[in-house]
Amino acid sequence: xxxxxxxxxxxxMAAILLGSLLAPSWPAPPAxxxxxxxxxxxxxxxxxxxxxxxxxxxxxxxxxxxxxxxxGRNLLPGPMPTAKVFAFRAEAEAGCRFDLRLVxxxxxxxxxxxxxxxxxxxxxxxxxxxxxxxSRPAPGEPxxxxxxxxxxxxxxxxxxxxxxxxxxxxCDRIFIRTANGRTLPAVPPARVxxxxxxxxxxxxxxPGEVLSFRASPEVRRGEGVIAYGFPLPGLLSSDPKLTRGxxxxxxxxxxxxxxxxxxxxxxxxxxxxxxxxxxxxxVGVVVSKLHAQNIAKRTGDIPQNVxxxxxxxxxxxxxxxxxxxxxxxxxxxxxxxxxDVGDIANRGTxxxxxxx
Numbered sequence: 001x002x003x004x005x006x007x008x009x010x011x012x013m014a015a016i017l018l019g020s021l022l023a024p025s026w027p028a029p030p031a032x033x034x035x036x037x038x039x040x041x042x043x044x045x046x047x048x049x050x051x052x053x054x055x056x057x058x059x060x061x062x063x064x065x066x067x068x069x070x071x072g073r074n075l076l077p078g079p080m081p082t083a084k085v086f087a088f089r090a091e092a093e094a095g096c097r098f099d100l101r102l103v104x105x106x107x108x109x110x111x112x113x114x115x116x117x118x119x120x121x122x123x124x125x126x127x128x129x130x131x132x133x134x135s136r137p138a139p140g141e142p143x144x145x146x147x148x149x150x151x152x153x154x155x156x157x158x159x160x161x162x163x164x165x166x167x168x169x170x171c172d173r174i175f176i177r178t179a180n181g182r183t184l185p186a187v188p189p190a191r192v193x194x195x196x197x198x199x200x201x202x203x204x205x206x207p208g209e210v211l212s213f214r215a216s217p218e219v220r221r222g223e224g225v226i227a228y229g230f231p232l233p234g235l236l237s238s239d240p241k242l243t244r245g246x247x248x249x250x251x252x253x254x255x256x257x258x259x260x261x262x263x264x265x266x267x268x269x270x271x272x273x274x275x276x277x278x279x280x281x282x283v284g285v286v287v288s289k290l291h292a293q294n295i296a297k298r299t300g301d302i303p304q305n306v307x308x309x310x311x312x313x314x315x316x317x318x319x320x321x322x323x324x325x326x327x328x329x330x331x332x333x334x335x336x337x338x339x340d341v342g343d344i345a346n347r348g349t350x351x352x353x354x355x356x
Contacts, residue, residue: 045090046118050063051123051125054130055127058104060102061086063088065098066097066114071099096118097115099111099113102125108133141183147355150167151164151270153273153350153352154345155349157319157325158210160201160324164197164199165197168201169192174352175352177350177353178350186201199272200322211276211347212280212282214281215330219250219260222247223246223247225245225284226243226264226278227309229266229271229273229349240345242338242345247262248306253290258311260284263305264307272286272287276344283309290307
């Protein structure tokens, strides 16, 4: 399933992020589904070897590009004895970073995340790598024992939910909670664009009303905006939160032309939520906030409420490339009050649960 952990990278002047193509050399299973990746450099397919040094037979091997979410299909054509090596080829466009899962006959499994198969094409799985497999809940139901992180998303087309890629990267399964309290599973794989930090989820079962993007006029510096989402779940209440602010800048961190700088307050959990203008149209996707502690260490000053959103125009282009026609409307007429914009946002905004 699509995947989610909140990561808080520390980079110079960094922002805090808020919220496979495989061909085995044995007889191959049907082609694996794949979450589209950012453009990969041209290169030959890479040969990878996985050695079973666990002392027992393996019955399944899964290998998918890191961040894809679900495990895809079993690559093994049959049981894999201990002390044997299985070779497969990773297509060049899938990149170098892979997640691997070896499932043993006794039900234990080894999960190896974010392995660089270009730098280390031979992978050895030993007995110490094995762990008890998590108990599996009924299909389509959340696992109360899973490690969980969360974020926000919003409905952009029938059964389609847009969020940040970092919200769903690394998840084994993803669920969304709708505005009317229903829980629906997302269907892998996610369509992702790592450069934009966007992901498109397929969520059958009517996740909510489609929110409209702003078609015109262009967003101006100083315009009022509203962020809507689920910040700090588990600490704050579980209902969505609304914050108001302005578009402070028309470019993001490091002069990023794909982002707006905004003053609407956001916290971990807001990631992937809609940023709306005061007529209820989506103008951006909340993505990050400036890491105040890191900046204070570098400059001696604490930045105040510096946050970022992916521009709505960039999000629309991503959706069109994914085969989705976003709903757009000109933003005209009288401005609405914050509560009215919140009512519009609420009908199409969802809580995202990521399980590992």
